[in-house]
Amino acid sequence: MTDTRKPVESMLTDYDIFEPSFVANPYPGYSEIRESECPIARTERYEGSWLPTRYEDVVALAQEYEIFTSRGILVMPPPPGQAEGAYGGVAAPPITSDPPDHHWHRRLILPVFAPQAVAKYEQSTRDLCNALIDEFIDKGTADAAADYAQHIPVRVISNMLGVPLDMEETFTGWVRGVLENMHDMELRKRSRLAIIEYFLAQVEDRKTNPRENDLISELMNTEVEGKKVPIEYVLGVCNLMLVAGIDTTWSAIGSVMWHMAQHPEHRKQLRENDDLWPTAIEELLRVYAPVTMARIVDRDIEFQGCPMKAGDRVLMAFPAANRDPRQFENPDEVILDREHNRHVAFGSGIHRCAGSNLARLEVRVALQTWLKRIPEFELVDPATVTWAGGQVHGPRSCMVKF
Amino acid sequence: MKVSVDMGSCHGHQMCAIAAPEVFGSDELGNAKVLIEGDLPTELEGKARRAEANCPERAIIISE
Ligand code: HEM
Ligand code: SF4
Numbered sequence: 166m167t168d169t170r171k172p173v174e175s176m177l178t179d180y181d182i183f184e185p186s187f188v189a190n191p192y193p194g195y196s197e198i199r200e201s202e203c204p205i206a207r208t209e210r211y212e213g214s215w216l217p218t219r220y221e222d223v224v225a226l227a228q229e230y231e232i233f234t235s236r237g238i239l240v241m242p243p244p245p246g247q248a249e250g251a252y253g254g255v256a257a258p259p260i261t262s263d264p265p266d267h268h269w270h271r272r273l274i275l276p277v278f279a280p281q282a283v284a285k286y287e288q289s290t291r292d293l294c295n296a297l298i299d300e301f302i303d304k305g306t307a308d309a310a311a312d313y314a315q316h317i318p319v320r321v322i323s324n325m326l327g328v329p330l331d332m333e334e335t336f337t338g339w340v341r342g343v344l345e346n347m348h349d350m351e352l353r354k355r356s357r358l359a360i361i362e363y364f365l366a367q368v369e370d371r372k373t374n375p376r377e378n379d380l381i382s383e384l385m386n387t388e389v390e391g392k393k394v395p396i397e398y399v400l401g402v403c404n405l406m407l408v409a410g411i412d413t414t415w416s417a418i419g420s421v422m423w424h425m426a427q428h429p430e431h432r433k434q435l436r437e438n439d440d441l442w443p444t445a446i447e448e449l450l451r452v453y454a455p456v457t458m459a460r461i462v463d464r465d466i467e468f469q470g471c472p473m474k475a476g477d478r479v480l481m482a483f484p485a486a487n488r489d490p491r492q493f494e495n496p497d498e499v500i501l502d503r504e505h506n507r508h509v510a511f512g513s514g515i516h517r518c519a520g521s522n523l524a525r526l527e528v529r530v531a532l533q534t535w536l537k538r539i540p541e542f543e544l545v546d547p548a549t550v551t552w553a554g555g556q557v558h559g560p561r562s563c564m565v566k567f
Numbered sequence: 568m569k570v571s572v573d574m575g576s577c578h579g580h581q582m583c584a585i586a587a588p589e590v591f592g593s594d595e596l597g598n599a600k601v602l603i604e605g606d607l608p609t610e611l612e613g614k615a616r617r618a619e620a621n622c623p624e625r626a627i628i629i630s631e
């Protein structure tokens with residue numbers, strides 16, 4: 166495909182989050198903005214947005230949820246007519262909710278993701294990682310992104326929701342349609358509708374064939390103030406599980422594999438010191454934070470000297486915040502036992518990732534299982550690694566040999 | 568040294584429990600739960616300080 170986009174004139178006034186070199190490696194661009202006199206950049210591309218890059222600013226914005234609302238959380242505007250169209254009322258609670266509803270939208274799902282609740286997925290996640298490795302271990306080469314990382318979260322989520330595992334490829338396609346190919350408005354619309362229609366059918370099926378122990382059934386039976394929750398909420402949470410739980414985690418696992426392929430000293434450290442794992446996972450999440458979320462400005466306001474207008478989009482660049490030297494010493498360096506790490510890979514404030522304990526478990530188990538079976542491995546060719554970016558950053562193909 | 572958590576600011580990052588599992592755990596929502604009421608044993612003070620330094624919401628309060 167030839168790239169027809171117009172060249173970026175200046176990161177400060179014309180950034181393009183979908184420009185291929187920025188997608189592959191956004192960190193130099195973030196630094197350029199962060200260390201300039203104008204650490205909140207502006208672009209008119211994609212209907213315009215602001216890009217704060219300093220830790221302090223990103224965290225401050227996240228706290229001001231009344232001004233910076235979650236009416237729109239994608240880094241590009243929605244396809245025209247989506248809100249009025251079929252199932253216009255189905256969003257992705259709680260990520261797309263604002264207070265006061267946000268409170269119960271979040272409250273209802275939190276117990277499902279508490280550390281003690283997600284621990285029960287550890288063994289099945291390990292088994293599934295082992296099964297994936299069985300497929301390629303004898304070949305001496307594998308795509309750590311496409312043959313490994315990509316399959317893990319989607320299977321874990323399918324298992325939680327109680328839907329058949331053979332939906333894996335379809336789910337992956339839908340999620341990429343919504344999150345990775347944002348310019349293709351038709352594909353986005355189609356993918357979103359396909360998700361909603363699929364889960365509507367799942368709900369209908371459970372009405373005639375009740376089940377136990379799956380999240381869809383649990384949601385259907387949940388009551389708030391004596392009334393069953395509305396169907397839009399049930400469908401919205403299912404939608405959220407796909408869009409928030411799959412691409413994000415797969416990207417994190419992929420980046421971690423890419424890093425480890427190039428750092429034998431870190432593989433060795435982890436092999437030799439079991440106690441290192443908890444801080445190591447946080448450090449890897451800090452450095453390779455995959456997710457950028459948007460906010461919509463509620464009313465005209467000046468933030469850090471920037472004249473923001475009602476309706477403007479602000480991109481919460483958590484990956485940029487996580488490498489701010491004002492907050493982290495040697496921010497571009499991976500220090501597996503980093504002492505002070507208030508990273509915001511999972512966001513900050515009321516929308517902070519509800520699935521983080523599950524995400525951490527998946528990243529840890531994926532890496533542990535791989536290192537146990539394939540302790541030594543390296544990139545086949547750094548130049549052939551491909552990346553997705555914009556909203557969710559991570560490798561999509563990453564060939565390694567062992 | 569005593570620790571407490573401002574539950575209004577805690578949003579369940581669980582970084583405290585990662586840094587100091589003896590001192591912080593999780594309630595049923597995944598938000599922080601202080602496991603040791605009253606004075607901490609001295610050998611846990613370092614870990615508790617580390618937990619404080621890892622909380623992204625600055626929700627942990629340490630009183631000497
Ligand atoms: C490494 C993987 C992941 C990363 C980096 C990540 C990151 C994030 C971020 C940055 C937010 C904040 C959104 C905002 O401020 O608007 C968020 C919210 C959320 N994430 Fe994750 N996420 C990950 C995995 C997951 C998983 C596996 C699930 C569940 C299956 C999940 C469920 C959620 C939910 C429910 C919210 C919304 C919380 C709210 O609005 O109250 N995430 N995530
Ligand atoms: S690290 Fe802070 S916000 Fe997170 S659970 Fe602990 S006290 Fe709460």
